[in-house]
Amino acid sequence: METSGLQSVSSAGNSTCAAGAAADMESSGRMAKKESSFTGWLQRVRRTGEYSDVIVRVGSAEFHLHMLPLLNASSYFRELPQTCSCASSAAGSPDSILPSVPIIDIPDLPGGAEGFSAAADFCYLVKPTFTLQNVAEIRAAAEYLGMADLLESTKKFLYVNVFSHWRFSAAFLQQYKRLNSPVDEYIESRCLKVIVLACTKAFSETKYLSAPMPLASSVATGATWQSSPSQALTEVMVRIVSLPDIYVSEVIDSLVEMQVNLNLKCRQGRNVRSWLDSVLTDECTTDKARCWMVLCLSRLLLKGAPTSRPWLELSSQYWCSLLEHLDGLMAPADEVMRNRLVPVKKLLEHRIGASLSEIDDYLHGYKFGPETLLALVVHFMKEGDPNDETVEEIAEEVDGFIWNYSGSISISTDVFISLVKAFPPQARRSHDSLYGAIEKLFIRNNNYTPEEKQSLWRLIDRSKLSPAEYERALNNPGFLCQPHILESVLQQHSEELAKVPYSDGRNLRHIMQKVINASLKLLEENSRRSKEILELQKQYAALLGGKICPSSDSCYNSPDMFRKDGIHSFMLGEDTEEASSEISEAHTVSTL
Template identity: 25%
Template sequence: MDVFCDLEVDVNGEEVFMVDKNIISCYSGRIKRLLGKSKGGTGNLKVIFHDFPGGGEGFELTTRFCYSKGKIEINPLNVSLLHCIAIFMEMSESFSGVQNLFEQTDKSFEDIKYWTWSELLAALKQCKELLPAVTSSGLLHRCVDSLVGRLALAGEASPCPSTSSPDSSGLRLSTDTRSTESLRNNFRATWWFEDLVSLNPPLVKMLTKSMVWRKFDHGVIVRFLLYYQKSRFVTAGVDDKCKIIETVVEMLYSLDHSAVSCKSLFGILRVALNLNIKKCCRTILENMIGLQLDQATLDNLLVPSPVAMDHIYDVNLVLRFTRSFLGTGFCRVPLIRVQKVANLMDSYIAEVSPDPSLKPSKFCSLVRAIPDLARESFDGIYHAMDMYLESHAELSIEEKKRICCMLNYEKLSAECCKHLAHNSNFPSSASVEALASHQKKFKSLLEDTNQPKPSIDSPYSSVATENKGKTEESCEQIVLYAGRLDISDENEKLRANLQGMQCRVLELEKVCKKMQNQMAKMLKSRLSGQSNARSLPRLCS
């Protein structure tokens, strides 16, 4: 058969091939269809392809197949490319009794279960270069399922003896049997990480979904995703880093959240802060952190504020964390977890309170982010509030009052009440509230001491004596606070309230002294009674 070069083929603008149109059209339905539409002529015809699979290399394989009368070596290294070419060039018609290219490649994939690990990996890497053609043909899913299936069958042992042999030097570092076994198990679970690092994000997403479907250990999947992100970031550009982060976050979100540590999520967040990732991805990452906020540390929360904001730290980010944590409702979260977050938030508020750019409204939002019921004590909030008022001395009295309204005086210790009573940073109304709360606690303490008197041998007698001492001390403190309090700037109503409190304190002092005398007489009579009992002889039974 004479060979003519009467057809010019431009492949993706990369290379130009001169081929025999009759030979190529015998095997390619697409070329035959294009030539049928041409009007013909004496000159050469030209065909231009813009998205030919494999570019010039792919078209060269096509011509080799056609000029060899439908014969070509098909192996795991080129089967993916040839299969995509067969679909693109519509090579599904048989010629001279020889199977067409589509049938030959499809038959080769039937033997995929016999391929080695290296062959499977090579085929998958080739698919990476053929997206999205391999996706539409279903070829990519077959490669991914086969690769993950091989991992599932391998179990704890690697299909590559050279990388998973128990006799390798990496497993002989420890003479401790338990340490060696732990290292061996860890190595067996992660030996394939390095092999899959070169895959692009879409393929990693498909692999992860397949692993989840096959019920892989979520902890191992998490470790792979984190390893993938760290390894790829070494050489990736800015755009590629965004795609990698978005893929990793999306896949982590699909896993059991308990398998993803809070520390790892904060590590991803700090990297993502410098990238322009999608808003939905950022929201997912923040929600995942928020759900584990009770596991965070103060250092985790001290995230620098974006450039456009004046705050030293990103306060809005922490507020979003708390909303995610309590998103399901305060009553549905175990109290011990909420209390951990409350303690963490108290430390965070104390850390950011000296920031001169922190507005009163934002400070109040931080305090209100956690319900009062979650705080066993408000001492931490008081100290943070003291620092904030000291750093923002320019605030008006009304602004200071709004801030002090968030204090739960009933949960302030006696030490904090004592400090607040003569703290010039706080408005006088706050000092009055502190005194009122302290008086209420004093009344409660007095009621405890007014319970039925215990016997002299009772262990509670020491408690009563101790309460008596506390009562005396409380009376002296309240009178002392009232004497030191300066309310010259307050109205007459506050002055009248304070005078009334002083009168009530004096009355309570009288009652307290009267109770002390009664208790002393009772103790004396009990002691004399026991002394007389000891002097009497024992009666015989």
């Protein structure tokens, strides 16, 4: 029984070995049959290089090939002249008895050695393996070599794998390296056409704009997937602005020519500002992409906008939001991008400024920089509708901007002054906000020159300060040291003094002390400016009746210290001597 079992196992093993041997023989037979065919022979000699009768050099690479397949597939080789350089097939050995082999140099072949290798394989009936990385190189080589069949193969691959969807085209352009060949224009133009059509479709199908919001089902499950009616538009626009600059520019130019615009969608959605914030903050990952996005939308808006006022006929929120973001992107933009943004920014400033009184929202809701705000105000005062009511309203909002700038944003003295003086004096009922803004400027920055400080303080009209703010201002040496402020203070105190009875020496002394204190503050602040001191001394003399008392003289002998309502002189009684002594001390300081 054991013997029979062993025999059966042995016979089974023998049968298995026989089956394996038969399979190997069959495979070898197929290979032999394949090798024996003309196609198989061609592919074999392509791999081995045997029987080579021509050497093709592409750059530093050498290919040992055969003229017959090359002549059959390529018009380039068919049109070559009969004479060409030759070299020995035995690697140039002088002792070699092998026949010489012609060498064909193609140093500047588009597609390089990799493209030529695939083209050579195609001549030997080897089907190329196309990829997104090599298809352009193979097509460039095939076009240069005049291989129509290979060109057709690359075309089929491109239309299936690149030109069939805008995402494929965008991804291909993102990694594409130009070959300086006609194939560049062929591939790029078709990719851009697919992308532009997809973008145009997304614009037309967008019902309204809004930022993405979580779906109710995703909130319940804790998922983060979001959706919005403008999701498709957002996706295609973000992909476009992330492309290399040369492609983004061409797409934007095409969209502008087609007059694609979001204005109607902005009017319906009323959420354009939140959509823009979401796209630029969350979707665009680089400053350059953000710049391209704002540039694209701004150019589309300006192209489709009315040519006469009101320019903001559909959505001022859209206009102002674009300018707001464009203004913020000027700093991080490089010089080339800045040159693209500046003309568009000026156009937006012109259109928005001329219709400043027509915007839907409060102006101070936007984060405009000082220079941008000034441009808007200048355009409004020149081309807008600056009636008393609108001018007063806008001036109040501008003062709110100035207040914010003083606390956080660097603003030049010239721009600050220009923003204040852009409006007529009657446009502001109160200067309390301006006064507080100037105080904040000096607290935050101590680098202002005395001249700059004086030019800023002169913007304040003391008659438009509230009583509480005016009293506070008089305790500010910088504000008080202005000649016109001192003159008004002294005039005010002089009028108060004229109303006090001569017998009330205490009040007289109190008022005169105010005059002296104000004078001393002014002299202390301007002690380094001799011309101003001389001018102030003349003002004192005018208030004191035309003569400044020397310190050695008694004020009793000075002519007519105060003149008002026919009063030429007065007696101060018991308190006069003390008050006169204080005035004499003040005059002594002034002469120093």
